[in-house]
Amino acid sequence: MKDLISITSFASVSALGSTPEKIWENYLTSEHFLSLKENVWVAQLTNEDKLAIEEIRNSDNKYKKLDDAVLYTLFAARKAIEKTNWSSEDNFGINIGSSRGATSLFEKYHKEFLETGKSSTLSSPTTTLGNISSWVAHDLQSNGPEISHSIACSTGLHSLLNGIAWLHADMSDKFIIGASEASLTDFTIAQMQALKVYSKEKDDYPCKAFDMNKTKNTMVLGEAAAVFCLEKGEQENAIAHIEGIGYATEILKHNTSVTDNAECFQKSMKMALGSVSPDEVDVIVMHAPGTLKGDSSEINAIDKVFCNKTPFLTTNKWKLGHTFATSGLLSLELAVLMLKHQKTIEVPFAEKQEQPKKITKILLNAVGFGGNAVSVLLTK
Structure with a gap:
């Protein structure tokens, strides 16, 4: 690779929590953080984090109609940016990817359309894939480029590739990359079940990832958002x-x-x-x-x-x-x-x-x- 890239800050929200300390503490246990939702295994955000995200939703009238995937990212991006010395004048770039996008809202608006034959006014702007990055830019008051994409389950790391490409091209000195998924909807889970990959396990570990002796598929869906702040070269504050x-x-x-x-x-x-x-x-x-x-x-x-x-x-x-x-x-x-x-x-x-x-x-x-x-x- 042409030059080293420094990770100067990061934040996430998942079933493990939303602070590095809590997340690491949870990694150190042998417990899983999966739970049953209507008899289906899922990995949900903690109640504490859900309440904090609802506070963001209610903090601005414009945020009340946004999909959870957007709000999860706002939550993580605010935490990540707090740990940097970045300002809106830096015109940092933003690339947030999502495999499913605004899943919950899309399903809601489509159901309304099937029932009434009409589409809600905000159905289009709140379900576009670019919706996530643009709202993060609005929330952080960035003037830099906002990019969104979807490349299935490698989307988050493709955001990383894209951020590095911008930095190496000297088109930006700083770049926020990330991904968000609020995919625990009935239809999404049904899609994975239709592929015959979803876990039906009933023992201590529903998902047997890296169990090379398993005899059936054991995938379990989770919801999460993660954001990383990247800078070109070896920065003194690099993590x-x-x-x-x-x-x-x-x-x-x-x-x-x-x-x-x-x-x-x-x-x-x-x-x-x-x-x-x-x-x-x-x-x-x-x-x-x-x-x-x-x-x-x-x-x-x-x-x-x-x-x-x-x-x-x-x-x-x-x-x-x-x-x-x-x-x-x-x-x-x-x-x-x-x-x-x-x-x-x-x-x-x-x-x-x-x-x-x-x-x-x-x-x-x-x-x-x-x-x-x-x-x-x-x-x-």
Whole structure:
């Protein structure tokens, strides 16, 4: 990669909470944070965070009609920007992605249309994909570019790629990247169930992400938003540095297909490593959605790239669910926290692994439907 990119601030809201301290505390337990909603496993925001987000909704009349996906991002973006010295005069760029977008509002307005034959006045502006970034820009009073996109479950890390591209092109000195997903709606859950990937487990761990002995799919959906502040070069206040990025797309054989050895991951991981030896990687945060094919193909790809010296492997979906677009950025958050605390997070039901003596470099993966893979190499 041309230049190091500094992560100078970050914030998220998920089933694990909304402060780095609380999130890390929750990572240190062997508990999951999944709950039953009408007999379906989901990963919901905490009641405390939901109340704080409702305060944002009620703070401005213009916010009352916004989708939860937008409000989750406003909540996270405000927290992230508080930890920086950025101001609106900096004209920082904003790229917030979402796989589903304004899911709840879209379903609500479509139902109204089917029942009445008419569409509500705000149905279009409040359900467009660009709705998220533009409202974050409004809330933070930024004059910089606002970009939105959707690339399934790798959307968050594609936001990262885009922010880095703007910084490397000298089109911006600072960039906010993020993703948001408020996808715990009946229709979205029904879609995942129709794919036969949703968990029906009834034991201690409903999502068996990284359990290589499972015999059925165990994906569980979660809601979350995450935001990272990026700056070019080695900044004094950097929390961590992005040393390498990689991306690849597989040729489709099916709408949801990925090859047995996840060729897309092999290519993206090799690209992210660049001239860095695989032996230098201490930890890999896997995408590992908890599905049979998704987990096994990624393991196979890692075996191909790292041969006989596999780094410590972990994932967080067993704990906070699959948050679609936000999942890759929650993996990035976990990587940043592990670098800071110099401690790995084990998957309690997975085979024991040898602990790295020191954590210096972490690789993380995400992939979306159609094999849109992204890998990121993080260092201190």
